[in-house]
Amino acid sequence: xxxxxxxxxxxxxxxxxxxxxxxxxxxxxxxxxxxxxxxxxxxxxxxxxxxxxxxxxxxxxxxxxxxxxxxxxxxxxxxxxxxxxxxxxxxxxxxxxxxxxxxxxxxxxxxxxxxxxxxxxxxxxxxxxxxxxxxxxxxxxxxxxxxxxxxxxxxxxxxxxxxxxxxxxxxxxxxxxxxxxxxxxxxxxxxxxxxxxxxxxxxxxxxxxxxxxxxxxxxxxxxxxxxxxxxxxxxxxxxxxxxxxxxxxxxxxxxxxxxxxxxxxxxxxxxxxxxxxxxxxxxxxxxxxxxxxxxxxxxxxxxxxxxxxxxxxxxxxxxxxxxxxxxxxxxxxxxxxxxxxxxxxxxxxxxxxxxxxxxxxxxxxxxxxxxxxxxxxxxxxxxxxxxxxxxxxxxxxxxxxxxxxxxxxxxxxxxxxxxxxxxxxxxxxxxxxxxxx
Amino acid sequence: xxxxxxxxxxxxxxxxxxxxxxxxxxxxxxxxxxxxxxxxxxxxxxxxxxxxxxxxxxxxxxxxxxxxxxxxxxxxxxxxxxxxxxxxxxxxxxxxxxxxxxxxxxxxxxxxxxxxxxxxxxxxxxxxxxxxxxxxxxxxxxxxxxxxxxxxxxxxxxxxxxxxxxxxxxxxxxxxxxxxxxxxxxxxxxxxxxxxxxxxxxxxxxxxxxxxxxxxxxxxxxxxxxxxxxxxxxxxxxxxxxxxxxxxxxxxxxxxxxxxxxxxxxxxxxxxxxxxxxxxxxxxxxxxxxxxxxxxxxxxxxxxxxxxxxxxxxxxxxxxxxxxxxxxxxxxxxxxxxx
Numbered sequence: 001x002x003x004x005x006x007x008x009x010x011x012x013x014x015x016x017x018x019x020x021x022x023x024x025x026x027x028x029x030x031x032x033x034x035x036x037x038x039x040x041x042x043x044x045x046x047x048x049x050x051x052x053x054x055x056x057x058x059x060x061x062x063x064x065x066x067x068x069x070x071x072x073x074x075x076x077x078x079x080x081x082x083x084x085x086x087x088x089x090x091x092x093x094x095x096x097x098x099x100x101x102x103x104x105x106x107x108x109x110x111x112x113x114x115x116x117x118x119x120x121x122x123x124x125x126x127x128x129x130x131x132x133x134x135x136x137x138x139x140x141x142x143x144x145x146x147x148x149x150x151x152x153x154x155x156x157x158x159x160x161x162x163x164x165x166x167x168x169x170x171x172x173x174x175x176x177x178x179x180x181x182x183x184x185x186x187x188x189x190x191x192x193x194x195x196x197x198x199x200x201x202x203x204x205x206x207x208x209x210x211x212x213x214x215x216x217x218x219x220x221x222x223x224x225x226x227x228x229x230x231x232x233x234x235x236x237x238x239x240x241x242x243x244x245x246x247x248x249x250x251x252x253x254x255x256x257x258x259x260x261x262x263x264x265x266x267x268x269x270x271x272x273x274x275x276x277x278x279x280x281x282x283x284x285x286x287x288x289x290x291x292x293x294x295x296x297x298x299x300x301x302x303x304x305x306x307x308x309x310x311x312x313x314x315x316x317x318x319x320x321x322x323x324x325x326x327x328x329x330x331x332x333x334x335x336x337x338x339x340x341x342x343x344x345x346x347x348x349x350x351x352x353x354x355x356x357x358x359x360x361x362x363x364x365x366x367x368x369x370x371x372x373x374x375x376x377x378x379x380x381x382x383x384x385x386x387x388x389x390x391x392x393x394x395x396x397x398x399x400x401x402x403x404x405x406x407x408x409x410x411x412x413x414x415x416x417x418x419x420x421x422x423x424x425x426x427x428x429x430x431x432x433x434x435x436x437x
Numbered sequence: 438x439x440x441x442x443x444x445x446x447x448x449x450x451x452x453x454x455x456x457x458x459x460x461x462x463x464x465x466x467x468x469x470x471x472x473x474x475x476x477x478x479x480x481x482x483x484x485x486x487x488x489x490x491x492x493x494x495x496x497x498x499x500x501x502x503x504x505x506x507x508x509x510x511x512x513x514x515x516x517x518x519x520x521x522x523x524x525x526x527x528x529x530x531x532x533x534x535x536x537x538x539x540x541x542x543x544x545x546x547x548x549x550x551x552x553x554x555x556x557x558x559x560x561x562x563x564x565x566x567x568x569x570x571x572x573x574x575x576x577x578x579x580x581x582x583x584x585x586x587x588x589x590x591x592x593x594x595x596x597x598x599x600x601x602x603x604x605x606x607x608x609x610x611x612x613x614x615x616x617x618x619x620x621x622x623x624x625x626x627x628x629x630x631x632x633x634x635x636x637x638x639x640x641x642x643x644x645x646x647x648x649x650x651x652x653x654x655x656x657x658x659x660x661x662x663x664x665x666x667x668x669x670x671x672x673x674x675x676x677x678x679x680x681x682x683x684x685x686x687x688x689x690x691x692x693x694x695x696x697x698x699x700x701x702x703x704x705x706x707x708x709x710x711x712x713x714x715x716x717x718x719x720x721x722x723x724x725x726x727x728x729x730x731x732x733x734x735x736x737x738x739x740x741x742x743x744x745x746x747x748x749x750x751x752x753x754x755x756x757x758x759x760x761x762x763x764x765x766x767x768x769x770x771x772x773x774x775x776x
């Protein structure tokens with residue numbers, strides 16, 4: 001492989017604490033050198049990227065995406081989903097197992113990672129915790145891990161049965177895998193399509209009570225506590241946290257020394273149930289948009305460090321699937337191309353979170369919590385995964401311009417901050433944006 | 438990090454503001470009472486009176502051979518018939534599409550059914566649908582004026598308007614123009630299955646804007662505690678007798694067994710607490726007007742004697758429905774309807 005020199009930019013690598021004008025040399029798919037501006041000695045045929053005025057950061061890592069393959073290629077394919085990831089600055093994504101069939105075998109895990117899928121960036125499959133995500137029979141975690149699975153979950157079909165969840169945590173811990181739980185007590189949410197409360201009442205929609213989420217988070221933490229008392233070190237990761245009390249439960253578990261982590265999606269720290277508006281199915285997701293107090297608690301959790309990662313829960317759906325009655329529409333929105341722009345605009349610009357910390361939530365910390373070696377950092381020797389963006393650029397996101405196969409987003413027309421100019425995955429340029437403006 | 442003080446006045450720029458229901462109505466549509474200004478309510482009331490008094494033969498020229506579709510995904514007697522009579526009374530051709538006996542049974546979506554009706558020449562669609570918000574989808578996808586004839590548990594705006602007309606006929610006779618004070622001093626007790634009632638929602642959103650005080654009354658399973666937060670001028674009173682004692686109008690609601698979704702309710706206990714009986718009426722509200730959007734279940738939410746009694750306006754409400762719906766259909770199809 002060839003060599004690439006990215007020069008003139010402000011290099012921010014949260015993992016190593018670097019934040020300075022530095023040049024970056026990539027060689028053979030790895031980070032080769034970080035040197036003072038103009039000091040790199042590279043071959044004359046090396047590709048040069050002028051990053052003057054731009055920020056150079058580790059490629060972003062999204063640990064919660066739905067790439068829809070196998071089986072749901074009308075919504076998204078691994079190729080289109082990872083193209084959207086690249087356009088959003090992501091170089092590694094962890095793909096949820098609720099495909100058709102569900103990913104509960106080494107064969108599907110390998111199929112998802114095969115070169116034939118045409119992925120632009122690295123895909124880490126997440127395996128189903130139980131067979132066909134039915135919450136009954138545990139899958140073979142050793143075999144899944146050997147095939148490349150980085151965590152297990154029954155995402156979307158949470159494991160309600162205490163004994164099954166206990167076994168999942170125990171077996172996953174034995175294999176060194178994280179357990180990701182979509183915390184929703186589905187016994188409380190049947191027929192519900194938004195957050196419970198006055199807005200749902202006014203709109204005549206059945207609401208999911210917040211306790212359906214935090215109740216299950218608290219149950220899971222109890223199970224982790226029990227297991228930890230036997231000397232094991234289970235890792236529970238709470239997906240797309242949306243309620244104040246769930247964040248509080250994670251905060252407390254961490255104080256108690258447990259390995260419990262959580263992520264928050266941009267829509268949960270930016271939007272509230274009021275954004276359902278006139279039954280906008282692009283404001284329908286699970287967990288639903290919550291109250292303003294919950295939204296503020298997500299932000300507080302991000303700012304105080306309780307929240308370990310910003311993850312998008314990128315969930316593409318075809319337009320015909322969303323153009324139906326609100327109660328019948330599937331849950332979920334796309335998110336890969338808006339996460340960076342929204343995080344920079346709101347977390348950094350409006351709410352004054354240091355840029356280094358914002359980038360850490362989108363790269364270093366999510367990579368670390370799933371143990372993705374060599375990702376989320378620009379340390380010498382790590383993968384040559386780089387995002388180069390213009391931190392000053394303000395732009396309008398247009399859903400129709402999305403690389404994703406689906407356009408279901410509530411952020412169409414929103415103003416973003418920070419435009420991705422290049423995304424480099426393992427040394428290859430996988431996205432280059434408009435550099436003229 | 439103490440954020441609570443900072444987050445309350447956080448600026449949210451214009452494009453990100455949530456869309457309000459009242460802002461989305463196309464001309465001629467009636468999806469929610471929130472979409473109506475008091476001026477528009479006055480216009481509809483005045484138009485209803487004008488049309489009601491008009492010579493039927495002249496009236497039938499107003500929308501002669503115009504096409505109106507009635508799209509009904511749920512059963513209906515009063516609403517469907519009165520919309521149909523209203524449209525026909527104005528001379529329009531009507532066609533009824535119901536969920537059974539149409540391609541809806543074969544899986545056709547609401548969007549496609551709406552587009553099909555438009556291609557067949559429908560100029561407005563009157564929609565009843567079990568999903569809250571369905572009229573917004575239909576309006577968005579067809580671009581036609583849509584009259585919401587009841588969407589799920591959400592709203593039934595034409596019912597609220599005919600209820601208002603019925604109330605005004607008794608409390609403010611001769612008045613067609615309403616203001617924010619028209620119903621000042623009037624307390625309306627809406628009682629029963631509020632949770633599942635689109636009639637309750639439309640009335641509780643409309644009546645306080647005319648100065649009325651709305652008391653919601655029912656057991657917790659059928660009336661969530663936070664219901665009063667829907668809008669100003671709304672209170673919750675669990676004790677039916679206390680609610681009755683304050684009420685000038687008592688609006689009774691049917692228990693919607695079809696929407697209970699597994700909710701357990703002891704009917705005997707319910708009747709003991711909330712059934713409107715002659716004895717209760719005589720003791721607590723001997724002067725109150727008794728209303729009910731129908732269908733009534735005699736012996737459940739109210740006794741047969743009350744339904745047939747001298748305080749009952751139930752059939753008058755039905756009668757007012759035709760005039761109100763003539764005004765709404767005319768408004769939907771013509772500029773004249775909007776004067």
